[in-house]
Amino acid sequence: MNAMRPKRKLRSIAGKAMTVIFLFLASVFAVAPILWAVLTSLKSPKEVALYPPTFFPQHLTFENYLGAVINNGTYLHYLWNTAVIVVAATVLCLICSAHAAHAVARFRFRGSSVLMFAMFSTVMIPGVAVVIPLYLLSVKAGIYDTVLVLILVYSAWLTPTLVWLLRGFVLVIPYELEEAARIDGYSRLGAFYRVTLPLLRPGLLAGAVLIFANIWNEFLLGYSLVQSETARVIQVGIYANLTEVGVQWSRLTAAAVTAMLPVMIIYAFLQKAFVQGLSTGAVKG
């Protein structure tokens, strides 16, 4: 027995070392491209063209951020467009899905299960299968190449997921609260606004994070439904830079790093609410 002990201990130490090495390598894989882009964006274009490449910038410079982002009116305009679209689509999507989620969680009405099934089945429709008809339909509706078309399409695209998420939140709020409000003379809608909606706040917050990250990072629909720079979103703006002749990697990485910051910042602030919210919505769903 005693002879076994040190051996087992050794083995457990070796196991722990292996785990840490594995985690370290995985982290390098996860971070390397991001870190390399950040480093590139802080080098001068001349330094970026050097071979062998330098790891850390010889002369730290912010000229790429100045040139590609801060003094670049077009880029700032893309950022502004994306922000407007995200905010409007989030509001629209939350309004529609909160009402729908409340209806399906509280009432079993004729056709409710069919409606739910039809709605959730759309989650499985790949975006690339509907870009062509959406493009044609938006031209016919006269909203092609506007901010409006993206607001509508994005909010609709995320509504099924949000209904599913918020439904879980409505289910954990006691129905008795709404009943009490109705006996006090509120209508169904009034009871929902007065009692249930304020209690839905954590769910709405988690949903908002989900919507924000999805829309901010979306490319395909933004590319197909908007052509001019007036309504262009940030991901498409970066892609347009990439396809230009003679890519300037120092400036492009500065633009890319700027584009990924907002989602990371939002996630850092709301991570707890987001994870908690998702587990509530999912478990009770």
Added chain:
Amino acid sequence: MAISGARELDDLMQLDRSRRWRSAAFPYLAFAPALILIACVSFIPIGYAIVQSFFRSSTLQLGRFVGLRNYNDFFFTGDGFGSFENSLIFVAGTVVLAVPFGIALALVLNKPILFRGFFRVVLILPWLVSNLVGALLWAWIGNPQYGLVPYLLGKIGVTMPNIITDPTAAMASVIVASVWASTPLVMVFVLAALQSIPTDLIEAARMDGASPWRRLWRVTLPMIRNTTLMALVLTSLHAFKSVEIILVMTSGGPNGATETMATKIFHEAFTLIRIGVGSAGAVTIFVLNLLFTMAFVRVLKSEHGA
């Protein structure tokens, strides 16, 4: 309970007829805005794509009816089968690497380990980066002329094949970028499932003298089976419809070696402006998606029954 409660309350409050009618209509009205939005971007476009796939049109007007010619052009004339094969390779490569990798990370992160919080944050980062930007970062790090990876490999005496001109290397590079982007989701899913396993179950297995490996294979993995399946399906569906990674890194090249069905639809519609042919591809990818999902639901259901 709540549902019958609602009806009783109506009786209790002795609502008159018109208020009762309003009461019955309420859930439909509450559901309507969401449904209208979804119909406009999902049901109607899919129907429209099906119609369009039987017509030859290069402008916005519906051209002339051509039967199955578009499907023929997509698959036979336009090498759609080749793109389907590339899709399978791309999806399989992503899933085979990302799912075990994500599970392994989740298993390790579920244990009390040094700097666990730090690792959790770092390993989630790729998930927050858009596919487009992620692909751009990989294109830069693997750039044959100035990239970091070819340089480092060269230093240890390995010549990395050119990811822009070599077909196999091109496919490998887009799979690596796809694995990078997909792993965090698997990890987060599995981690959540692991945390919901009751600890006394694992403890009981330990008391019975089961070795760590046995505990893993016999207790932990079976408990996270459904979540793993779910993560697998989501990862495959995502890779199957993915456009951005390939568009940015290889644009389907060299010579179509990385052209998947999804990028082919994109190119048909927006580069070649062959709306009908693109729609034929879109309908096909939609049907394949549907079949795959239905098969998955079947598998889940049969396992619940067993």
